[in-house]
Amino acid sequence: MNSSQPNILVFDPHHAEEYANCVRECGFKAVKAAATYEEAEMFLPGTEIILGWKFPTQLLHTPNALSVRWFQSMGAGVNDLVANSSIPDDILLTRIVDQFGTYISEYIFAYLLHIVKDIPRMRQAQTERNWDSFISDSLAKKTIGVAGLGSIGAETVRKAKAFDMKVHGLSFSGKNAEIVDQHFTANQWKDFVKDLDYLVLTLPLTEKTYHVINREILFSMKPDSCLVNVGRGALIAENDLQSVLEEGHLKAAILDVFETEPLPKDHRFYSMPNVYVTSHLSGPSTTEGVTQFFVDNVIKYLNGETLHGIVDRKRGY
């Protein structure tokens, strides 16, 4: 099995060749690229490793896929791959980890600063050639709550400290509890959110986190607090969020992920003045980053070492 040239199949509906070429440039020769169901079906026989994005997982339950040992997802979120046993249990499943902290934390602070410094008011003054020397608020001494203390949450915590914020955190496993000023567990959501100026969701989507942010939790937050979701859309009961915002509760919601993506064109969120809609772009899977992660993992695989980013299907991520 562990030949130095394992058969690798790269699947991506748009950039398969690009990824495949990057992997080949790292010295792997037996790399095929597929962008459609038919191509994947054709190339599967003999494939040992898949690097995939939006892969038609039903193919993994066919005889063509019998040689597949390991599936590396190109993304961080794998709730769709774990759901309904879409990947057979004997195939090792890994996801990208530790790649998104920098990008996502920059996205978060771009918006926190945009709102707290009131850049729109400054831009408006410039348009009107108006000397509007107002005093902005500051992030310093405000309280941020980071739900999920994996690599993205931890990087958010690190930057929040550089802005002299008070940092609270919630994690299901208790992981990284020591990096925050105050730590909460999964049965303390209401206590966790009640003192926050900013609530940032970096959680994976599992049975335990589905719709964890609902009407009750939202109304436990301070009326002028802000909600940021860079995890998964379904962490939030979107209908609840919409009505709570329409009732005038919360200062702003910054949403990069949604229950349905792309967010449907007729969705109310697009036109709500205190909702910032972005297109699931805060943690981009760059070709470079994904390929590097994958190639490092292939080397571990060939050496019989433990892979990085192994998914615990029971836990859900």
Added chain:
Amino acid sequence: MNSSQPNILVFDPHHAEEYANCVRECGFKAVKAAATYEEAEMFLPGTEIILGWKFPTQLLHTPNALSVRWFQSMGAGVNDLVANSSIPDDILLTRIVDQFGTYISEYIFAYLLHIVKDIPRMRQAQTERNWDSFISDSLAKKTIGVAGLGSIGAETVRKAKAFDMKVHGLSFSGKNAEIVDQHFTANQWKDFVKDLDYLVLTLPLTEKTYHVINREILFSMKPDSCLVNVGRGALIAENDLQSVLEEGHLKAAILDVFETEPLPKDHRFYSMPNVYVTSHLSGPSTTEGVTQFFVDNVIKYLNGETLHGIVDRKRGY
């Protein structure tokens, strides 16, 4: 002279009573407030300490001012007070220091992130209900150069490190050289700017820094670099900056200070798409912050201790 109730005059064209009340609440009883030339002239006799903003300094050369021992400016920049000996040499002059680092560094990173993450493109996509999942750039590994390593520069350096930037610094005195990855002195401007992605000016205005950013220095910068000025307007030869930008050099200029303030309504900067004009608001003198600084200094004064923020008139700040 050092009675426990020195005669204090608070001068501010708009908020004199507000400041005076804050000082009174700290236990000082002999506090007068003036908002005009006439009021200042009337209250000066017997005044020992002035807390002032836009004070008519010509009054300090009249017999009414003979009892004045100390002038505390409400701002950080005192180039106007030092120029032309507008304050007699035997009056101690102090400025606010160490109050603006938090606010100004937040302003700087609000704009750096606004530009690097391309928030305008995200806002545009929302307006158009367009799912535009582009990949933003990142501040990480970019090089920022901070000119001026006083308290504002130092705080900017600290936050830049949290964003994993390479940090270069220039200071005239060599002060704080150890906090940056690479340090430059005043005769190394061209070397200093040539590798930067972001140049941030936090310098005071002196004879040595007047128009230090001119056409030659601007063209030594990389074509896609950004310039941020939170120091004083006249650090930059504005006509040079305007023409350099119009020739397509530099990605953006973020300007909070100008040679003439308010920036005249017909100035080209207002309408240039890659110039961000703000109204000298990045480091606001809050009533609370200024009063606290002043009262701490009054206590030092009464105890015969060295005051905080003493201006060296020869150096210019």
